[in-house]
Amino acid sequence: MSDRDYMVRATALGERVRAFALDATDVVAELQARHDTSAPVTAALGRTAMGALLLAAASLKEEEQLLTADVRGNGPVGRIVVTVNGRGEVRGLVGNPHADAPDVRPGKLNVAGVVGTEGYLAVTRDLGMRETYQGMVELHSGEIGEDFAHYLLKSEQTPSGVGIGVFVDGAGRTAAAGGYMVQILGGLDDNELAAIEARMAALPHPTALLLEGATPEQILERIFPEGYTPGDRYPVSFKCPCSRERFEGGILSLGEAEIERIIAEETAPATEVVCHFCNEKYHFAPHEMQAILDASR
C-alpha cells in the first residue's frame, strides 16, 4: 500500500458544504502499469478511478459496500469500468488501453478524445443485503470530472464541483494524480455560492498543486480560506480481490462438457485465465481442470 495516497473528508460553512480531497498518484501509477495504458488513457482511467473514489467517500457507509462507475463513450478507448469499496480500495479496466488522441495543446492530454463526447456514465452502488442503486446520465464533456459533476446534479440532485487530474510527465510516468469534490448541501446564499465557485475556478489545476507539494488538506484550504472542519482521513489503494479460487468458480461456470472438451483438446501445458481488472494471470493445467471438475461432482 502506498504511504502517499489518501482521502480526506471535511465540512465547511457550518456543514452546509461537504468536501473531499485526495492524492491518488500511486493508485493511478499502478493502474497505468497493470494495464499498460497510453498517456490519455492513463488520464481517463485515473480520473474515472478518482471520481469513483470521491463518490464512494461521499456515499458508502460500510467497508464491504461497493460503488461501480461505468463510462461508455463513443471514443477509441471503449468502456472504462472502475469499482471501489468502502475501504478505499479501487480497481479498473479499459476496453482499449493503447487508444490515443493528439494532445489538446502541449502538456494537455486529450481525455475527451479517447473517451468520446457521446455516451453515458452509470454509477451503481451495492450496499449489501441486495440493496442496489443505479443512476445514469449522458456524458457531458467526456473529460470525466465534469461528467461526475453532471451525474451528481442530474441523478442525485446534489450541486457539486469536481476537479480531478492526472499528470503524465515527459518520461510517460504518472507524476501526480488527485483532486477534490465540493458538494453544496443547501442553505447557501448567492454570495457564499459565488465565492466558492470563484475560488474553485481560480484554483490551479489539482496536479499543479500536488506537484508543488500540496497535500489534499492544503487543496481544501485554498477552496475554504475562511476555514473548514476536517473529518476522517483514510488510505486509498489499488486492490483487486481476484484469486485462483475465484477463477476456479469461473471455470466451473463453463459447464462440464466444455471443460472436458478443453481438457481433451489442450495442447499447451496449461489454460491461462486473465483477470481483466488487474491483468493477473492464473494457469490451470489439464489435471488441475480435471480436479476442479471432480471436486464439483
Ligand SMILES: [Zn+2]
Ligand atoms: Zn484481478
